[in-house]
Amino acid sequence: MEALLAIIEAGIVSGSIYSLIAVGMTLLLVVADVIQFAYGQAVVISIFFCWLTLHLTNSVVLSFFVAAVVSTVLQFVLEPLLRTLRERKLVLETLILTIAVGMILTEAMCQYFNAGMPIAFPDSMAGGGWALSFRLIRITAADLYVVVATVASLAVLAFFLFKTRQGKTLRAMAYNIQVSRLLGIPIRKCTTLSFVVAGFLSALTAILLILALGAASPVLGENLTFKGLAVMMLGGMGNLKGAVLGGFILGLIEALVRGYLIGDWADAVGMGVIMFVITLKPAGLLGQVKQG
Amino acid sequence: MEQNELLLLEIKDLSVSYGSIVALREVSLSVKKGEVVALVGANGAGKSTMLKTVLGLQRATSGSIFFMGQEITRVAVDRIVSSGIVLIPEGRGIVMEMSVIENLELGSYHRREGVQRRLEEVFHQFPILGERREQRAGSLSGGEQQMLAIGRALMGDPNLIMMDEPSLGLAPIIINHLYEIITKLKDEQHNNILLAEQNATKALRIADRGYVFEKGRIVIQGTNQELIENDMVRQAYLGG
Numbered sequence: 001m002e003a004l005l006a007i008i009e010a011g012i013v014s015g016s017i018y019s020l021i022a023v024g025m026t027l028l029l030v031v032a033d034v035i036q037f038a039y040g041q042a043v044v045i046s047i048f049f050c051w052l053t054l055h056l057t058n059s060v061v062l063s064f065f066v067a068a069v070v071s072t073v074l075q076f077v078l079e080p081l082l083r084t085l086r087e088r089k090l091v092l093e094t095l096i097l098t099i100a101v102g103m104i105l106t107e108a109m110c111q112y113f114n115a116g117m118p119i120a121f122p123d124s125m126a127g128g129g130w131a132l133s134f135r136l137i138r139i140t141a142a143d144l145y146v147v148v149a150t151v152a153s154l155a156v157l158a159f160f161l162f163k164t165r166q167g168k169t170l171r172a173m174a175y176n177i178q179v180s181r182l183l184g185i186p187i188r189k190c191t192t193l194s195f196v197v198a199g200f201l202s203a204l205t206a207i208l209l210i211l212a213l214g215a216a217s218p219v220l221g222e223n224l225t226f227k228g229l230a231v232m233m234l235g236g237m238g239n240l241k242g243a244v245l246g247g248f249i250l251g252l253i254e255a256l257v258r259g260y261l262i263g264d265w266a267d268a269v270g271m272g273v274i275m276f277v278i279t280l281k282p283a284g285l286l287g288q289v290k291q292g
Numbered sequence: 293m294e295q296n297e298l299l300l301l302e303i304k305d306l307s308v309s310y311g312s313i314v315a316l317r318e319v320s321l322s323v324k325k326g327e328v329v330a331l332v333g334a335n336g337a338g339k340s341t342m343l344k345t346v347l348g349l350q351r352a353t354s355g356s357i358f359f360m361g362q363e364i365t366r367v368a369v370d371r372i373v374s375s376g377i378v379l380i381p382e383g384r385g386i387v388m389e390m391s392v393i394e395n396l397e398l399g400s401y402h403r404r405e406g407v408q409r410r411l412e413e414v415f416h417q418f419p420i421l422g423e424r425r426e427q428r429a430g431s432l433s434g435g436e437q438q439m440l441a442i443g444r445a446l447m448g449d450p451n452l453i454m455m456d457e458p459s460l461g462l463a464p465i466i467i468n469h470l471y472e473i474i475t476k477l478k479d480e481q482h483n484n485i486l487l488a489e490q491n492a493t494k495a496l497r498i499a500d501r502g503y504v505f506e507k508g509r510i511v512i513q514g515t516n517q518e519l520i521e522n523d524m525v526r527q528a529y530l531g532g
Contacts, residue, residue, distance in 0.1 A: 165397070165404075172387050172398055179385040182349065183444075184373025184402055 015251025030174035040224030072199035126214020236287020306355035333505030376451030388430030399447030
């Protein structure tokens with residue numbers, strides 16, 4: 001019984017991270033019409049910059065600050081890069097560009113930080129400082145921070161999207177860009193805003209990853225992007241609630257597999273389950289096929 | 293010239309092409325303050341293109357458009373809307389997934405003062421919208437969506453309301469109700485309206501002046517009385 005609780009706890013923590021990533025990517029998809037194949041890499045390279053800052057300055061606060069800033073700026077800087085292609089509705093080209101950026105970022109992590117080896121953070125940053133243990137169940141401070149921060153930021157995002165004028169404008173753009181243009185909504189400015197919001201989510205994700213994992217490797221970026229996409233498909237492409245639901249489901253599945261199966265089956269089973277669901281319901285769990 | 297000050301909208305020799313297709317050929321028309329002007333003509337005659345070009349959704353190939361004395365010919369859509377022109381497009385252009393009240397709020401994007409007051413005014417004028425304010429706009433009937441579209445246009449406190457085929461897809465009873473509303477907008481609220489309609493009978497009855505479009509050109513223009521009495525117009529557009 002406790003083993004199950006410990007597993008569920010782990011699943012909720014990793015599910016939180018997956019949710020944040022999927023929500024950030026979904027936002028960019030519905031408002032800017034972009035599948036950001038470099039999303040996870042942008043998050044992880046900022047973790048690498050954090051590690052570098054720590055080694056250069058020994059300041060934990062400054063390092064976290066650098067992680068946040070690099071992450072936000074990277075997401076935001078990609079907007080003008082993609083703008084010309086997007087406005088000409090060159091979907092394939094936009095896709096290729098984001099894949100290319102992702103590869104460049106991964107390569108940069110391999111070449112310029114720690115000779116391509118995984119990095120690790122000291123205990124003062126990883127784990128958050130303290131932990132509660134009760135037999136098999138171990139809750140670290142980081143676990144708590146991750147879950148609380150995720151819930152809080154999702155609540156803030158929901159408030160922004162449903163209760164503020166700017167947020168409602170972004171939703172209108174996601175539903176019907178033609179009508180939005182006709183109403184005189186400044187499409188370019190609002191698209192930039194969505195990249196900025198994705199940037200903030202990215203920054204939060206980077207910091208939470210440092211706390212939760214305490215380590216990173218160059219391939220983690222691609223891994224996260226890929227899982228983010230899989231979660232989006234599971235929940236329904238373009239569906240924010242679906243992204244959150246899907247993120248937690250994947251987190252729980254992976255935790256269950258890690259807990260009960262010997263061998264490294266977590267990723268495979270996770271993806272397998274998602275494939276299975278998509279086959280039965282291509283639109284995803286909460287997705288609806290758009291009419292017309 | 294004093295005449296120019298009364299001209300709300302002035303269009304001079306406007307031409308618009310979509311690639312090799314010429315949609316408008318050197319069209320000139322005007323809307324004076326306090327007027328309702330009707331654009332009539334068959335489907336594809338260029339009325340829609342006219343309205344879209346005024347709003348900035350379509351780029352003019354040549355010619356010029358003046359609104360309240362300022363040239364708006366190649367100005368961006370958001371600036372044109374914020375200067376007080378709204379378009380109710382063909383098919384209403386409602387965001388189906390958002391609620392009635394959210395749709396109305398979108399109309400006030402460029403007019404942020406007095407939103408609550410204008411909402412109350414719209415709900416007073418269209419009680420059904422007030423009753424259904426939290427409902428998904430997609431659940432409204434065609435006629436109700438048309439009222440929502442008009443309400444949204446009013447939320448922008450516009451100087452000029454342009455309507456593209458408002459009666460399209462509506463049952464005759466609803467169309468009658470719609471035109472009662474448009475008449476009220478004209479008589480009680482003194483809105484300036486530029487109306488593109490295939491239903492020439494309805495449009496010419498409430499308009500002050502009209503222009504008849506054929507194949508991208510204006511073939512006849514005049515007061516509504518002149519047009520109604522014109523034999524050619526009667527035969528082609530008013531059922532003889």
